[in-house]
Amino acid sequence: MGAHAESSTASVPALRHACGLCSLQEWCWPAELEESDLDRLHAIVRRSGLLPAGRHLFRANDRFTAIYAVRSGCIKTYNTDPGGHEQVHGFHLPGELLGFDAVYPERHHFNALILKAGSVCIVPYRDIAELSRQFPGLQNRILALMSHDFSRQQMCAEGSGATQRIAIFLFDVEERLRRHYYSDYEFDLPMSREDIANYLRLSPETMSRLISKLQQSGVIRVNRRHIRLLDIARLSLVAQGAHLDRKPVQ
Amino acid sequence: MGAHAESSTASVPALRHACGLCSLQEWCWPAELEESDLDRLHAIVRRSGLLPAGRHLFRANDRFTAIYAVRSGCIKTYNTDPGGHEQVHGFHLPGELLGFDAVYPERHHFNALILKAGSVCIVPYRDIAELSRQFPGLQNRILALMSHDFSRQQMCAEGSGATQRIAIFLFDVEERLRRHYYSDYEFDLPMSREDIANYLRLSPETMSRLISKLQQSGVIRVNRRHIRLLDIARLSLVAQGAHLDRKPVQ
DNA sequence: CGTTAGTTTGACGGCACTCAAAAGTTGTGG
């Protein structure tokens, strides 16, 4: 589990770029992976170039061929029901994976749209499946990652009230961004209000109203997409279902 | 359902009973599995005796050791938040698996309570993980099952209105029961109204009211837990978000 | 500077929750 990437020989710089030096490495493929496993990983992982905002990484019903790891930027997954209404399924931030849901039936269930330009790692499924048979650590890791995704993605469902869901969402995004950008409870949302509202199953109007209310209560500070969590304790209470009182200081 | 031998210590023909003759076999471990894979599977799968209603199969935070396959009865998974409020996560019917969510971090996230007496197959995780390394078909199957579970479990979130969610739920349960009990759109719900309401994030009162309304509209017929779907077309519309008009025939 | 998309604010209405109580069902013991 050491930081074997940082101090060893630089004689094969090209390979090291793939995963060894990757700032996300410890998150994507941490812990149990041996040095030898990582070398094999290098051979199958490919890096995309810069993907501009507005482009689709894949679309619903596309054939499933690879897992993607977000390196930078932000990707939203969504699909459109027969009635044409769009439903946002989730947001994928740097260090997070997407595509596992499509292992069965080998077709993607969602559209994946680049919200904020960035790049991804592409991990061909056949290769990683084959490789995982040879390296037990890797197999465990894949199962664990799937299981982890599985558990986390249903977060948006939690919370009975709109304000509570928003508070949970803010904490969630802060925590996920904190891993790669030092934040100190201050960060920029990579997605629009509309997308957040859709994800949380709220109308954009309600979303806007409640964000304003949170600010008026002195719990957060908002400027466009820039968020600052001011009163963690109180926001935490809200996230647990508490009601929001008036501003404590005037 | 299959009348299988209870003993797991019997000789070869008895072993075949474990999965080979199981009526659930094609659902649990279908398709790609070779005959030889199945033989190995026999060796590690264990069958529970009859589990009475009210008993827990496992509890939240229990160490994760095995996947369970429901053979008969019904199991609900739920957890209780700090405030003591119970949240139902899902219902597991014959032929369905549970436990995959706990692969990481090797602890169960939910309580699993037997709602209706029945039995399960117990598949030790270590063994199946080890075995899957030797049999690619089995590994694919496990990943596919996890992925499938992953996709289906978020059904309850779908649907914006209460009536819509109920309609979706009814279709879902009907479809899942149909696999093992010939139903013709008629079946018994294995869980209480309260559990359904909780699962769908409704109050029991709202649940009751809307079930009554569906019956008054002639879309379904209800007697306690016995449900009959009368007007599939109209219920299907409701499940897609349509509004419910008055009873068409008087 | 004009256009456009995104966000905010206001007014209003309906759906679903809460509180409350009746009706029905199940289980237990006399």
Place this chain on the structure above:
DNA sequence: CCACAACTTTTGAGTGCCGTCAAACTAACG
């Protein structure tokens, strides 16, 4: 078999949250 208790389900009345409709306001971009 009946009585009684405990629980589940149903029904009713009132309220509040959140969605819809509509309009003003604010960046962002050419």
